[in-house]
Amino acid sequence: MLIPISNTPRDYSWGSVDLIPALEGREPTGRPEAEVWYGDHPGCPSVVAGGSGQTLDEALAAAGEQPLPFLLKVLAAASSLSIQAHPTIAQARESFAREEDAGVPRDAADRLYRDANHKPEIIVALSDEFRALVGIRPLDDTRRLVAALGEGPARAALMQRLGAPVGAEGADGAATGADAAAPASVVRDLLAWALTDADADLVADLVRALERADSDEFAEEIATLRAAAADFPGDPGLIVALLMNLVILRPGQALFAPAGVLHAYQSGLGVELMAASDNVLRGGLTPKHVDVPELMRVVDVATGPAPLVVPQEIAPGVREYAPPVSDFALTAVTVTADQPVTVALRGPAIVLATAGEVEVRTADAVVSLVPGAAVYVGREDRVEVSGAGAVFVAQPGRA
Structure with a gap:
C-alpha cells in the first residue's frame, strides 16, 4: 500500500525563509518555514494526495492500520529553537496522567505533557552545515x-x-x-x-x-x-x-537527543525523526512557558561530548542511522539511474525524497517523488527505490 502525502510548512518564528523552498525548488513565500511534518501525529497530520482533504491519520484508521510510532520532519532553522529536553516514557505516562487528572487543557500554554509518550529524536544534516547545541560539555x-x-x-x-x-x-x-x-x-x-x-x-x-x-x-x-x-x-x-556542546554537522552527519538531554538546534536544514510525541520541557531561549522544577526532574546532567550517530552502510548507497530506541530508525538511500536499491522494511514506513527524481515501487504500485514529496508505505516487507536522487526511509527501529 502506497499513499502519497504532503503537508504545509509550519511558520514558527525561528524558521528559515528560504531553506525549505530551495529544497522543494520553488520561490519563498516571504514567511518563515520552519518544519514540514510527515506522519499521522494529530498536531499536524499529513494530507493524502488526490484532493479529498483526507489526512493520513484518517486514512490509516479507515484502513484498520495502527498509528505510526514515529514522526518524520524536514526542519529549517534560521535562529535558535528553545533549549529543551524530553521525558522518559515512564515520566511521560505519569506526568500526562497527572495533568489529565488536574484538568489542564491539552492546548494550554502551560501544559507540559500533551501525550503519554517519550520523544527521543535524531536529526541528519542536509545543508552544508547544521548547527546545534546538544548535551553538557x-x-x-x-x-x-x-x-x-x-x-x-x-x-x-x-x-x-x-x-x-x-x-x-x-x-x-x-x-x-x-x-x-x-x-x-x-x-x-x-x-x-x-x-x-x-x-x-x-x-x-x-x-x-x-x-x-x-x-x-x-x-x-x-x-x-x-x-x-x-x-x-x-x-x-x-x-x-x-554550558552546552556546540556541534556543526556536515551533510549526512547526525546527532541523537535521547530522553533528558538538553538540545537546541541553531541553524540549517535537516531531516528529523522522533517518537510520535509533543512533550517538551523548555530551558530558556524562548518566550514560551518554562517550568524549572519539572525540567530539573527530567534533565540529564551528565557531562561529555555531543551524542553523535554514525550511520552503518548496509549496502551500496544505503546507510542506516539506528539509535538505541524501538520507535524508529532512519535509512538514507542514494540511487543512480542504472542502480535501483531495495530497502527491507520492519513495519510501516515513510519515504521522503530530498534530491533528484525517484520512483518508489512495491509489487503492485509505484509513486514518483521529487524533493519534499513523501509516500506512506504500509503492509510491505520491502520497497524499491529507482531513478536518480536521494530519499530517507523512516520506519520502526530494531531495538
Whole structure:
C-alpha cells in the first residue's frame, strides 16, 4: 500500500525563509518555514494526495492500520529553537496522567505533557552545515570558555558556580576545588540557579562579556552565544546555552537527543525523526512557558561530548542511522539511474525524497517523488527505490 502525502510548512518564528523552498525548488513565500511534518501525529497530520482533504491519520484508521510510532520532519532553522529536553516514557505516562487528572487543557500554554509518550529524536544534516547545541560539555572545557570572557561579575559568578572560585583555577581554567570531582552536582545547581536566580544585571554583563571575548578555541561557541543573546535579549537561558556542546554537522552527519538531554538546534536544514510525541520541557531561549522544577526532574546532567550517530552502510548507497530506541530508525538511500536499491522494511514506513527524481515501487504500485514529496508505505516487507536522487526511509527501529 502506497499513499502519497504532503503537508504545509509550519511558520514558527525561528524558521528559515528560504531553506525549505530551495529544497522543494520553488520561490519563498516571504514567511518563515520552519518544519514540514510527515506522519499521522494529530498536531499536524499529513494530507493524502488526490484532493479529498483526507489526512493520513484518517486514512490509516479507515484502513484498520495502527498509528505510526514515529514522526518524520524536514526542519529549517534560521535562529535558535528553545533549549529543551524530553521525558522518559515512564515520566511521560505519569506526568500526562497527572495533568489529565488536574484538568489542564491539552492546548494550554502551560501544559507540559500533551501525550503519554517519550520523544527521543535524531536529526541528519542536509545543508552544508547544521548547527546545534546538544548535551553538557565537560566542565573543564566550560571553565576555559568562561575564563575567556574577561573580568566582570558574570565571569566571577560562573567560575564560582563551576567549582573554581576566581583566582583558584589554573591557567587553563581547570578547577582545583572539591566540586571538580562532582560535575553532575555542579551542573544541576548551575542550571537551577541560571533559570531561577540569575538576575537581569548578571545576564546583561554576560552579554557584554561575550561581545568583548576573544578565544581561538571557542570562537564558534562565542559567535553562537552572541547570536542567541541578540535573538533573546535578557533570557537567562543564555547561561544554559553556555554550558552546552556546540556541534556543526556536515551533510549526512547526525546527532541523537535521547530522553533528558538538553538540545537546541541553531541553524540549517535537516531531516528529523522522533517518537510520535509533543512533550517538551523548555530551558530558556524562548518566550514560551518554562517550568524549572519539572525540567530539573527530567534533565540529564551528565557531562561529555555531543551524542553523535554514525550511520552503518548496509549496502551500496544505503546507510542506516539506528539509535538505541524501538520507535524508529532512519535509512538514507542514494540511487543512480542504472542502480535501483531495495530497502527491507520492519513495519510501516515513510519515504521522503530530498534530491533528484525517484520512483518508489512495491509489487503492485509505484509513486514518483521529487524533493519534499513523501509516500506512506504500509503492509510491505520491502520497497524499491529507482531513478536518480536521494530519499530517507523512516520506519520502526530494531531495538
